[in-house]
Amino acid sequence: MAQVTATAEKTVPAPVEAVIAAVADYATTRPKILTEQYTDYAVLSGGQGDGTSATWKLHATKKRTRHVKAEVTQPTPETVVEKDANSSMVTTWRVVPAGEGASQVSITTTWNGAGGIGGFFEKTFAPKGLARIYDGVLENLRKAV
Secondary structure (H helix, E strand, O other), X not given: OOEEEEEEEEEEOOOHHHHHHHHOEOOOHHHHHOOOOEEEEEEEEXXXXXXXXXXXXXXXXXXXXXXXXXXXXXXXXXXXXXEEOOOOOEEEEXXXXXXXXXXXXXXXXXXXXXXXXXXXXXXXXXXXXXXHHHHHHHHHHHHHO
């Protein structure tokens, strides 16, 4: 099993504090920034940052859907981590300064990929597909803040 990683990033014209608050807001902001690849979104507990539990279905392709149950931690003020209780998937959001009144936001997801030929295709194509989905989420975040 090889580890698979997908990453996307975007500059958002808002201060770090405002952006990380939006990223960590699972109750109000998160449902607004998710793209059509996300369905059945619900907050199970919490709703703001550390200690939040949320669930959704991520439709990576028309035939590939992952049911995510994310447990959220905030190990640093500029980082939000979502650990999927249903798989090895971990998604890390980082927000850092990017000049006057702007922030650089990155989303990085890692998981243990399949072995064999299926794993080869997963490692080759899944990161690009997930990055495209994240590009849409980041664009929606830019508009929301």
